[in-house]
Amino acid sequence: MTITASDVMLVDQQIDAFNRQALDDFMACYSPHATVLTDGEVVASGEDALRALYVRQFAEAPLTATVLSRSSQAEWIVDRERVEGGGIPPMSVLALYRVRAGLIDMVQFVGRQAE
Template identity: 35%
Template sequence: MSPRAVIERWVEAFNAADVDAIAALYAPDAVNHQVVADPVEGREAIRAMFVREFAEADMTCLVEHLFEDGEWAILEWRDPLGLRGCGFFHVVGGRIAFQRGYFDRLSFLRQQGLPLPTE
């Protein structure tokens, strides 16, 4: 499966809050690094991260642009509340091996009515 096709499936699973389908798209030793937090290592830890995040917030990914370059997919997204971000996905053998994401965490927390960091 091409990197673009993998990320198209990822977006579908994300928008359905289907953590099992999301986790299945990652390699067993994958790393998900959202730059606003420490990297999460391993498929099961990534799955657990999504379980926590979907329990805390109503998240939707609206694709603005989706590009593919070799083993990489680049996703520019927005959500219904106006938050924007981008993600870089290294896809090897049809599985996400590495993901890095960029978004404004403070805006996300404010929009979702979640507690703001005190530091």
């Protein structure tokens, strides 16, 4: 599989919705069967779990993500992001997004560390 311009636009739309804490716009970027992993651990799988995770995060610790660099490999879009807000120190994180059939079906967050 090859990354397309529309795949990149979808990831950008997802980041924009995340930064605005616009839950419905955010969820529209994800497959109903999407899985989210943090450092290899599944933290949400499926639409209901994903929605519950981000309802809580948007309410308790609204964060913003800034893309510092981006690359792609096979079916993955890989961002190095600066995440800040919500009363936490800024963090650097790798975010790996897999887009299939026009929706994000998996995202992995790797190597969170304070900046």
